[in-house]
Amino acid sequence: MPTERFTFPGHDGQDLDARLDRPDGPHLATALFAHCFTCSKDIAAARRIAARLAALGIAVLRFDFTGLGHSAGEFENTTFTTNVADLKAACAALAARDMAPALLIGHSLGGAAVLKAAPDLSGIKGVVTIAAPFDPAHVTTQFDDSLPDILREGVAEVSLGGRPFRISKAFLDDIAQGELAPAIRDLGAALLVLHAPGDASVSIDNASQIFLAAKHPKSFVTLDDADHLLTAADDAEYAAAVIAAWAGKYIALHRPAPPVGAPEGVLRVSESDPDGFLQDVQSGPHHILADEPEAYGGTNQGLTPYGLLSAGLGACTSMTIRMYARRKGWPLTHVSVDVVHDKVHGQDASSKTEAKIDSFKRTIHLEGALDDAQRQRLREIADRCPVHQTLERTSHIETKLA
Template sequence: MPTEKLTFQGHAGDILAARLDMPDGPHLATALFAHCFTCSKDITAARRIAARLSAMGIAVLRFDFTGLGHSEGEFENTSFTSNVDDLIAACRALEARGMAPSLIIGHSLGGAAVLKAAPMMESIKAVVTIGAPFDPGHVTHNFSEALPEIVDKGVAEVSLGGRPFRIGKGFVDDVSEAALTSSIAKLKAALLVLHAPRDATVGVENASDIFLAAKHPKSFVTLDDADHLVSRPADAEYAADVIAAWSKRYLKLPEPPKPADVPEGVLRVTEADANGFLQDIQSGPHHVFADEPAKFGGTNKGLTPYGLVSAGLGACTSMTIRMYARRKGWPLTDVSVDITHAKEHGADAADPGAKVDRFQRMIHLTGDLSDEQRERLLEIADKCPVHKTLERSSEISTELA
C-alpha cells in the first residue's frame, strides 16, 4: 500500500505527524484511526488494520496525538478534550484534501475519544472501538500511585509501558469529568464494539456499557484472548478482518462489477484495474488473477502471464504422472514439478538471432519406486498434453467482438 507522510495543525497549533495509507487501486472511502493512551500511530494494531482496509479501497489516516510520537507539543499540557479536538482537526485536514472520513476507529482511550468526536463529524457513517473504556477517567488507574503528587504539585512524572511521561493535573481533572453516555446516544452512525474478555487493562464490562448506551445499528464482537494492545499479529489481523467485513455494509462501498456469465468452454479475461495490469480470469465456476510485479507497474496480486503458462505445464505434468502411476498401481506417494522459464537464442532456428522459449522442468517423485518405475514416469511426463502443445507450433486466430 502506498503510504504518504503528512502533517497538519493540532488543537493548539502544534504540527502533528500522520501517515495516510492509500489503496493500490481505486479509492472508495477514507477512515480515521485514533491510537491508545500514550501509544503512537505505528503500533501493531494500527498498522495491520490500515493495511487491511487499504487493501479493500479504504484510505486510512493515522496520526500521533499532540506531544506523542513524532508530533509537536507538550504531552503534559494535553487532555482528553484536546485529544477529541485533535481528532476533529484530523477530520478537517482530510476534508481539505477532498477525503472526508466516513469511518472512524479508536483504540483504548482513543476509542473513547472517537465516541466523543464522531457526533461532531457529519461525514462519519461507521464507528469502531477497540478495548475502549466507557468512563475515560478509567485511564488514571495506570498511574494511580502518582495521583497525590499530581494533585499536590500540579504535575508528576510517571512510567507507562517503560517510558517516562509527565501527567498534569489538567489532564486528570478533564478525563475524570468526561462522560460518554450522551455522545454515544447522539451517534448517527453504526457502531462496532471490539473487546477482549480477558483484557486486564480495560475490563470487558466497559464494552457492555458502551453497547447498551448506543442505539441500533450496533454490533459487539469478542477478541477472545487478545491482550489490551492487540499486540499479537494474529489478533490484530482478526480485528482488521472483522472491521473490514463489518464496515463494508455501512460505508456502502460500490460492489465490483459482476462479470457476465461465461459460456461453457470459454475462458474470459477481464481487466480489473485500468490503472495497472491486474486481470480477472474466469472459467466456469473458477476464478484467478493475473498481474505483473510492482517493478513493472503492476500490483503483484496474481501470477504473470508466463507464470500462468508455466503453471499449466507444471499442473498437466503432475496430473499425467499421477494418472499413469494410479493406473499401474505404483507406490507413488507424492509428485511435484518445478518450472523455470527463459528465452534463449535458438541454435536450430532459421534466424540465428531468434530466441526460443525454454521451459525447464524439475520433477520430484516420492514413494517406494524402483529405478525402472522412476525412469518410466520421467518418460510419461513428456506425454503431458500441454507439453505437446508447447512443443509443436500453434495457430492463434483473433477477431473483434
C-alpha cells in the same frame, strides 16, 4: 500491503506523523485508527488490524497524537479535547486527498476519542471501540498516586508503562468534562464494541455502558481472555477478523463493476487501478483480470500480459488436439499443456537473427490408451493450432486513437 508515510498538521498546526496502509488492489474505503493513551501508531494491534482491512480494500491511516511517537509537540500541553481535534484533523487531511474515512477505530482512550468525534464528522458509516472507557477520566486511574502532585504543582512526571510522561492539571480538568453519553447517543453510525471480560486496565463494565448508551445498529463482541493492549498475536488477529467482517456490512466494499461490455467482436482492456497495473479484460460476457507480479509494481491479481499470451497458446493447443482426437474417435481421456515463455538469442532458436526473440516451449501431456502412432500424430496436430501458427508468422498490428 504498501505503506506510505503521511504527515499532516494537527490541532495546533504542528506536524503529526502517520502511516497510510494501502490495499494491494483497488481502494474501496478508508479507515482511521486512533491508538491508546501514550501508545503510538506502531503498536502491534494497530498494524495487524490495518493489514487485515487493507486486504479487503480498506486503506487505514494510523497516526501519533501530538507529543507522542514521531509527532511534533509536547505531550504535557495536550488534553483529551486536543486528541479529538487531532483526530478531526486527520479526517480532514484524508478528505483533502479524496480519501475521507468511512470507518473510525479507537483503542482504549482512542476509542473514547472516536466516540466523541464521530457525531461531528460526515460520511462515517461505522465506529469501532476496542477496550474503550465509557468515561475518559478513567485514564487517571493509571497515575492515582501522582494526582496530588499534579494538582499542587500544575504538572508532574508520571510513569506509564515504564516510561516517563508529564501530565498537566489542564489535562485533568479537561478530561473531567469529557462525558461521552450524548456523543454515543447521537453517533449517527453503526457501532461495534470489542472488549475482553478480564481486561485489567478498563473493566468490561465500560463496554456495557457504551453499548447501552448507543442506538441501533450496534454490536458487541467479547475478546475472551485478551489483555488490554491485545499483545498476543492471536488476539489481535481475532479482533482484526471481526472488524473486517463487521465493516463489510456497513461499508460498500464491492469492487468496481467491470467496464461496460465492448462491441461484438471487440476485446476491451481497461485499467482498474491507476496507481498500479491491474487491468479489467472483457470480451462479451467474459471478464478476467490482468496484472504484474508484486516484484514489478503490480498486485499479482491476474495473469501477466505474456502469461495471457502463453495461456492463449496452451488453450488453443489443447482444444486443437481434443478436436482432432474426438473426430478420430481416439481414446484420449485428458490433455494438458505446459507453456514456458522466455527471451532467447535468435541463433539459439534456429533463427537467422542474433537478436533476442520470444521462445514458447510446450510440453503436452496426453492421457488414455493411445498407441505410439496416435500420440505422435497428436503431437503433429498441436502445430496446427491457430494461435501457434499466428505466433510463428509475422503479425500486423494497427493502432489508432479513439
